[in-house]
Amino acid sequence: MTASIVLDRVTKTYGGAPAVDDVSLEIGAGRFVTLLGPSGSGKTTLLMMIAGFVRPTAGRILADGRDITAEPPERRAFGMVFQGYALFPNMTVAENLAFPLTLRGRSKAAIAQDVARMLDIVHLSGLGGRYPRELSGGQQQRVALARALIFNPRVLLLDESLSALDKNLRAGLQEELRDLHARLGTTFVFVTHDQEEALSMSDEIFIVNKGRIVQSGSPKALYDRPRTRFVAGFLGRTNFVDGTVTARDGETLVYSAGGLSFRQRARDDAPAVAVGQPVLIGLRPETLRLGEAAGGAANSVPGTIDLVTYEGADYHVRATTPLGPLQAIVASGNGTPVPARGDRLTLAWGEDAAVVLADDR
Amino acid sequence: MIADLDPRTRAVYLVLLVAPLVLLAGLYLYPLSRVLWLSVTVPTPGFGNFERLFTSDAVQRILWTTGKLCVLTTALALLIGYAIAYAAVHLPGWRGELFLFFVLLSFWLSVLVRAFAWLTLLQSRGLVNTALMQLGAIDAPLPLIRNEFGVVLGMVHYMIPYAALPLYANMRGIDPRLVPAARGLGAGPVRAFLRVYLPMSLPGLISAGILTFIFSLGFYVTPALLGGGKTIMIAEYIAVQINDTLNWGLGSMLATTLLLAIFVLLALMAFFVDLRKVFGVK
Numbered sequence: 001m002t003a004s005i006v007l008d009r010v011t012k013t014y015g016g017a018p019a020v021d022d023v024s025l026e027i028g029a030g031r032f033v034t035l036l037g038p039s040g041s042g043k044t045t046l047l048m049m050i051a052g053f054v055r056p057t058a059g060r061i062l063a064d065g066r067d068i069t070a071e072p073p074e075r076r077a078f079g080m081v082f083q084g085y086a087l088f089p090n091m092t093v094a095e096n097l098a099f100p101l102t103l104r105g106r107s108k109a110a111i112a113q114d115v116a117r118m119l120d121i122v123h124l125s126g127l128g129g130r131y132p133r134e135l136s137g138g139q140q141q142r143v144a145l146a147r148a149l150i151f152n153p154r155v156l157l158l159d160e161s162l163s164a165l166d167k168n169l170r171a172g173l174q175e176e177l178r179d180l181h182a183r184l185g186t187t188f189v190f191v192t193h194d195q196e197e198a199l200s201m202s203d204e205i206f207i208v209n210k211g212r213i214v215q216s217g218s219p220k221a222l223y224d225r226p227r228t229r230f231v232a233g234f235l236g237r238t239n240f241v242d243g244t245v246t247a248r249d250g251e252t253l254v255y256s257a258g259g260l261s262f263r264q265r266a267r268d269d270a271p272a273v274a275v276g277q278p279v280l281i282g283l284r285p286e287t288l289r290l291g292e293a294a295g296g297a298a299n300s301v302p303g304t305i306d307l308v309t310y311e312g313a314d315y316h317v318r319a320t321t322p323l324g325p326l327q328a329i330v331a332s333g334n335g336t337p338v339p340a341r342g343d344r345l346t347l348a349w350g351e352d353a354a355v356v357l358a359d360d361r
Numbered sequence: 362m363i364a365d366l367d368p369r370t371r372a373v374y375l376v377l378l379v380a381p382l383v384l385l386a387g388l389y390l391y392p393l394s395r396v397l398w399l400s401v402t403v404p405t406p407g408f409g410n411f412e413r414l415f416t417s418d419a420v421q422r423i424l425w426t427t428g429k430l431c432v433l434t435t436a437l438a439l440l441i442g443y444a445i446a447y448a449a450v451h452l453p454g455w456r457g458e459l460f461l462f463f464v465l466l467s468f469w470l471s472v473l474v475r476a477f478a479w480l481t482l483l484q485s486r487g488l489v490n491t492a493l494m495q496l497g498a499i500d501a502p503l504p505l506i507r508n509e510f511g512v513v514l515g516m517v518h519y520m521i522p523y524a525a526l527p528l529y530a531n532m533r534g535i536d537p538r539l540v541p542a543a544r545g546l547g548a549g550p551v552r553a554f555l556r557v558y559l560p561m562s563l564p565g566l567i568s569a570g571i572l573t574f575i576f577s578l579g580f581y582v583t584p585a586l587l588g589g590g591k592t593i594m595i596a597e598y599i600a601v602q603i604n605d606t607l608n609w610g611l612g613s614m615l616a617t618t619l620l621l622a623i624f625v626l627l628a629l630m631a632f633f634v635d636l637r638k639v640f641g642v643k
Contacts, residue, residue: 053541073544074553086542090560099556100546151547 002187003064003154004029005050010059012045019045021211022059027204029064032181032188036198037208038234044083044159046208047191051157052076063154078155079148079186083163085140087132093119093143094128100151118146121180138169142176149180155187162197174201195235199223207231214360227269228360232282239288239326241281241354245273252351255279258322262299263351270356280357287353288328290317290345297348301326305343315339319347400617403610410614420615427595430509430584431577434516435524438573439566441517442524446565449525450532461529468522476586479515480506483587507589515583523576524569531565567634575623595619 005027012020020042027033035043048054049061052073061069068076088096094115101111119125122142132140141161148156158177162170178201181188192198198205199219206216207230215222215231226232229240243257253264253273264281266273273279289297303319303326310332317328317339326347330336339345366374400410413420449460467475482488483505490502505511539561543553581596588594593601595615602612627636 051545053544072549073541074547074549077547078545080542080545082538082542084536084538086536086538088539088542088557089536090557099543099548103547103552147546 002029002185005155006062008060010049010056010061012049012054013057018211023213025206025213027187027189029187030185032201032203034190034192034198034202034205035208036192036195036205039193041208042211043191043208047157047159047189050189051078051080077153078157079153080157081144081148081161083160085144087140087143089132092128093130096143097147097150104151114150118150122146137165138173141165141173153186155189158190160192163194225355226282226357228358229280230360232357237285237327239283239285241283241323243279243281245275245277245279248275260301260322264354264356265351266356271358280359281354282357283349283354285327286329287349289348290328290330290339291348298351300346300348303345303347305339305341308339308341321347396613397617399609400613410610413611423593423595423598426592430513430594431574433513434520434577435570435574437517438520438524439570442521442528442569445525446528446532449529464522464525472519472582475519476515476583479587483511506587507591509592511587512584512592515587516577516580519583520573520577524573527569527572528565531562535561564634571630578619578623
């Protein structure tokens with residue numbers, strides 16, 4: 001059982017200030033969707049409205065095409081994993097899991113069977129008699145997940161559910177969540193401020209800022225083709241280059257920055273910039289090639305390395321250039337020469353490698 | 362600890378420790394023990410005074426009234442205190458603080474002032490009766506004081522802060538996401554409250570209940586003024602025995618009974634809750 005969710009021009013204001021401002025979005029049935037944004041962006045308010053804990057000031061919310069805007073949370077029957085888990089401290093793990101089933105009037109035998117099956121799925125068999133406070137953070141997280149899933153909800157909502165856990169535990173649970181999603185086919189709506197988590201887990205990401213959806217799409221589409229400075233800066237690392245357009249050559253923009261001239265392919269969806277106007281270019285660190293000469297790339301800039309950070313799989317290099325400091329990432333594996341502080345070199349990139357961004361500062 | 366200190370500091374510590382103990386013993390424990398002693402020596406040595414617990418109609422009526430009114434007062438104070446504490450914890454921002462402020466405000470008013478204020482309001486020619494009669498709602502004044510209604514009203518009013526504050530402290534510790542979590546799992550508002558919130562606030566209810574009940578048992582001023590000599594509780598009865606009829610034996614026996622009843626109650630409660638937590642020692 002799985003459901004699609006549609007938000008139709010939803011607004012929520014608190015004392016006049018909009019927390020969510022005229023948001024419309026569609027979540028397909030069975031998808032794993034992430035609402036990603038900084039704290040205070042309105043992403044949690046969005047989730048709370050989907051869950052039914054917050055009533056929108058305006059707009060409609062639909063589940064499988066049916067208007068549920070006025071329905072209380074208990075009627076929606078969406079599973080929800082809260083930030084901080086919200087396990088019932090006065091009940092054991094098994095009683096926590098049994099809670100939604102008891103409410104639905106299921107028989108004792110059926111409940112016991114389901115609880116055992118669910119504990120097995122989240123790898124907590126044998127811990128049913130414990131109280132939540134006797135469990136580790138990761139275990140509590142799994143109990144919360146199991147409790148939210150045990151009554152076969154149509155939609156599972158997760159609020160910053162992994163944020164409190166340490167990095168290794170988090171990676172493990174991310175994998176488990178994706179396995180569960182694949183196995184159950186339930187619609188997952190996940191809220192997080194952690195961009196890596198969003199990239200690695202979702203089918204689709206909605207980026208939320210200041211109460212609005214600023215961009216949405218598959219993780220790869222968002223990462224490769226951010227449309228604004230905010231998205232480029234929030235999702236992954238980006239070098240920003242401020243230039244001035246000097247000419248237009250079909251699809252290609254020619255712009256000057258730091259006294260040099262560069263070429264950049266501008267796609268149809270890129271913000272329109274006229275000759276003589278300022279332009280903002282976003283350049284991913286891993287698209288920069290480091291070498292002694294330009295090597296036929298469309299764009300190159302001379303630089304001096306002033307910082308090298310070894311990260312195992314790659315080196316993070318910062319170079320001083322006429323464009324200001326530029327970040328580059330170089331794989332450390334395949335016999336590349338080790339970059340060192342003080343090296344003079346050329347940083348090069350193709351005219352397709354960067355993106356033209358709207359400056360939404 | 363004390364053994365580690367040098368002799369002079371040790372002497373200072375000992376004096377500071379012993380002085381209040383001596384003071385307590387001399388001014389509190391000694392007179393108290395005299396009262397206990399009176400109860401088995403006056404007018405004749407033996408347990409004659411205590412026999413009256415089982416034989417005297419007057420004594421039994423007083424005990425029954427006291428018990429009944431205290432249970433009623435505790436129940437009502439808990440109910441109202443629970444609502445106030447809930448509102449104070451869950452109303453956003455200054456609105457919650459306002460509730461708490463009103464609770465504390467009545468804390469600062471003297472019990473005498475409050476009892477007299479009720480008298481002014483509730484007596485036959487008081488504000489309430491006059492207003493009702495002028496409106497034509499009633500022909501003769503309603504009996505609002507000099508009865509159990511007036512006593513309970515005054516006592517509940519006095520006890521509300523004692524019920525609300527422990528509940529407030531308890532409710533502040535309840536994760537505000539628990540009720541939404543229960544709702545999300547399919548429980549309606551009533552069931553979410555009964556199954557999740559109420560059990561979580563039970564320790565607060567027990568603490569507040571003990572506090573209010575024990576305070577009510579020994580309550581003197583309010584019952585004396587609002588009961589007007591018609592509805593008499595144990596504290597007032599004791600005062601009459603000691604001051605007016607000079608029946609010291611009976612008075613001190615009832616005082617002793619009251620003290621023992623409180624100890625028994627505390628012992629019973631200790632089975633259910635950690636008393637050190639209730640009284641804020643831990």
